[in-house]
Amino acid sequence: MGSDVRGDQGISRGPSIGPSIAEILDSHAGGTGSPVKTATRVADAIAARGDDGTWLSTVPRDELLAAAAAIESRPGARTLPLYGVPFGVKDSIDVAGVPTTLSCPDYAYIPETTAPAVQRLLDAGALYVGKTNLDQFATGLNGTRTPYTVPRSVFGGELISGGSSSGSALAVALGQVPFAVATDTAGSGRVPAALNGVVGFKPSRGLISTVGLVPACKSLDCLSVMAGCIDDVDRVFDVMAARDDADSWYRDRGPRYAGGPIRVGLPPVAELEFFGDDAMRAAHLGFREQLERQAVIVEVSLAPFLAAGALLYQGPWVAERLVEFGDFLAEKPDSIHPVVREIFRSGLTYTAVDAFAALQKLQDLKAEVARLWQHMDILVVPTIGTTFTVEQVLDRPIDCNTMLGHYTHFGNLLDLLGVAVPLGVTSDGRPYSAMLLGNALSDDTALTLAAQILDEPRAAAAAADSAVKEQV
Incomplete structure (x- = not known):
């Protein structure tokens, strides 16, 4: 399936991860850098790339520098956990005063308030840079379903970027920001992370507020984090994961990793x-x-996991997208990307009987999978089984998308968490990634194993307990 993406000298292209959050904070604390200097670097990096499909909107340069200066002058700002750290936000999540487009210009609106999870980042001193590209209405895993510039993987060779959080993964992989906020309903955070060589963390549903996110499938939606390392994930997650009584899906974080051997299911x-x-x-x-x-x-x-995954797009959950987008489909069908429109319309064919039959089937599968967690802590599978070029996806949009979601579609249906861990390149220069899946609320165990695989210490985790207690 794959194509050779090596350069003329046989050297693979790939991510150019920028400074980590810890490195940025150290530079700001030590005086070798500052939020304004960091903002200048980010603005220069984005401008140098031009319109490559990563960003749908960015804060104008002068406004970005002014915002960084305002962070510098904020009382007590230097003690904030994300002091002057730049980040991007997927354009299905609200930032006050900035259009939320979902990659569909006719759907766009300007929110009056910022999503609580994003507001927590701002309150922690982070610097908002802009909105990142996505498969329209967060429907797709490939990054090609957008009326804007179609992004490509940092590995070149016309490889797809993955989606739907295509721009969030690219913004990190290109070294423009150390982390970006994404979403993951069926793999939308983990697949583009795998295709661009970064970490993609989909926490247990309910730990990060989804208020201010335009729903794809509200019962399955989850905000996720793209980053260059586990330490950055830890720092961002500890800020974003907090009680939100306005989110009816909210639940508290699970226990920290208690130490000892981690039983790995293969x-x-x-x-x-x-x-x-x-x-x-x-x-x-x-x-x-x-x-x-x-x-x-x-x-x-893997049998019960894959059986659950088959229910997502071959079952009535696709109809849940019509709760949010049904009226728009009826009123402005021509404004919707043709492939997305076809998927939306397929939801009209399901009945209430279909929905209840699928829910009963899913409950049986949940019970079967629950028994498996008695014998393992983390299940490890590929994040993706193969890669595709943009041309291949455009020729077979549904088939390719199904293959990309083979190991991700079942995650939220079975109430799992997931971490996509970049592992390097294949013999022909394409990215490969392992996915660590855990039962709900075992997030810390999965992140611990991910750090071990990447040979990365988890210094942030030890200090995070007190931070979490302060937030609740």
Whole structure:
């Protein structure tokens, strides 16, 4: 399936991760940098790229520098956990006074208030840079379903960026911002992270408020975080995860990792699907061999997980999108991307009987999966089984999208959390990534294993308990 994306000298392109949050904070504290200097670097980096499909809107340069200066002059700002740290926001999440477009100009509106999760970042001293591109109405995993510039992966070769949070992944992979806010209903945060070589963290649903997010499937929606390392994820998550009584899906965070061995579930190799991509298969199996030498391994069948995933787009959950977008589909169908419009219309074919039958089937699968968590802590699978070029996706938009979601579609249906962990490149220079899946509220255990895989200490986690207690 894949194409060779190596340059003329056989050197693979890939992410150019910029300074981490810790490095930015150190520079601001030590005087070698400042929020204004950081803002200048960000503005220059974005301007140098031009319109590459990463951003749908950005704060004008003079306003960005003024906002950074205002952070510098804020009383007590230097003690804030994200003092002057720049970030982007997926354009399905509200920022007051900035159009929320969902990559559909005719749908756009200007919100009066900022989504609480984003406001917490601003209150923590972070610097809002702009809105990032997405598959229209957050419907898709490939990044091509947009009327704006279609983004490409940082690995070149005309590879897709992945979606729907395409711009959020690219903004981090290009080194423009250390983190970006994304969403993940069916893989929309993890797939583009995998295709651009960054960390994509989809926490347990309900830990980060979804108020101010335009719903895709409200019962499944989840804000997620793109970052260059686990430490950055920790820092951002500890700010964003907080009680919001206006969010009816809210729940408290689970326990911190208690130490000791992490039992890792691995599916039988015969159950893994790479869609004929031998290079991706070899890369993932090589990673598994390393993991088997380092962790306590439990063999776990993927069958119930995949059965749940099949319900998402081959079942009535697609109709949930019409709760939010049904009127717009009826009134302005021509304003919707043709592939997205086809998906929306497919939701009209389901009945209440279909919905209840699917809910009952899902409950059976949840019970089956719940028993598996008694024997493992984290399930490890590929994040994606193969990659595609933009041309391949445009030729077969539904089929390619289904393959991209093979390992992600079941996540929120089964109430799991997920971390996409970048592992490098295949023999032909394409990105590969492992996905760590955990039962709801085991976020800290999954992040601990992700840090171990990346050989990264988790200094932020030890200090995070007190921060979380202060937020609740």
